[in-house]
Amino acid sequence: DVKVTQSSRYLVKRTGEKVFLECVQDMDHENMFWYRQDPGLGLRLIYFSYDVKMKEKGDIPEGYSVSREKKERFSLILESASTNQTSMYLCASSPRTGSSSADTQYFGPGTRLTVL
Amino acid sequence: KQEVTQIPAALSVPEGENLVLNCSFTDSAIYNLQWFRQDPGKGLTSLLLIQSSQREQTSGRLNASLDKSSGRSTLYIAASQPGDSATYLCAVRPGGYSTLTFGKGTMLLVSP
Numbered sequence: 406d407v408k409v410t411q412s413s414r415y416l417v418k419r420t421g422e423k424v425f426l427e428c429v430q431d432m433d434h435e436n437m438f439w440y441r442q443d444p445g446l447g448l449r450l451i452y453f454s455y456d457v458k459m460k461e462k463g464d465i466p467e468g469y470s471v472s473r474e475k476k477e478r479f480s481l482i483l484e485s486a487s488t489n490q491t492s493m494y495l496c497a498s499s500p501r502t503g504s505s506s507a508d509t510q511y512f513g514p515g516t517r518l519t520v521l
Numbered sequence: 522k523q524e525v526t527q528i529p530a531a532l533s534v535p536e537g538e539n540l541v542l543n544c545s546f547t548d549s550a551i552y553n554l555q556w557f558r559q560d561p562g563k564g565l566t567s568l569l570l571i572q573s574s575q576r577e578q579t580s581g582r583l584n585a586s587l588d589k590s591s592g593r594s595t596l597y598i599a600a601s602q603p604g605d606s607a608t609y610l611c612a613v614r615p616g617g618y619s620t621l622t623f624g625k626g627t628m629l630l631v632s633p
Contacts (some may be wrong), residue, residue, distance in 0.1 A: 411566075436619045447625035448610070455619070461622070495564055501617055509555060510621060512564035 408432070409513035411496055417519045424483040426516050428496030435501040437479035438510065439463075439471065441492040448495065454479055455501075487521045493517050523548045527611055527624035533602055535632050540626045542596040544611030547588050552614040556585050557597050559608045559626070568609075569596070573616075601631045 412427035438453040450463030468490060472480045479514040483490055487516050497510040524547045531585045535538055559564040569578045569585040578588040584597040598605060608628045612621040
């Protein structure tokens, strides 16, 4: 079974802190994604990566950065956390684009981040 | 820009009912469409994936249909059970890209 793990289920941080959210997948997937989920707004894509050291902006990249130094690990970084970044953060992975039209994204359990 | 809409936003039914969840999308040039389930405070689990060339997919009591030309998909749940209570999300994948565009979901509550 594909497994996507996230470093924390719950996290509480102070405004202005630097925050790292870690995601690890064990299926050798090329693609990895970071989403945030908010009531009434649904899931929105923050950043994604097609390969090691590669990154692409999603729909809402402002205030975030990412790092992918190893294929299995994709980190989301909040350089200076703000209260409007309080949210549920979900990581996902999928096989390489074009490998099959039947591929899906596999999601981690999520990290509930509260910024005070 | 692709937009995905799910109706209704919430649904409450007694156990045993058959029900239909609706999903519509604005750009018919999609690679595939997926239905996901999300339990409260948890990640997403893929239920059914319909490729652009397919019309429907079935898994147990779940059946999903796709009408690409009209930009619509439905998720049919037969003989609903309390364990089906969750939020159901529809997502479309644009042609050639790996990203997904999600609807806001339908929150389903099945009462015993």
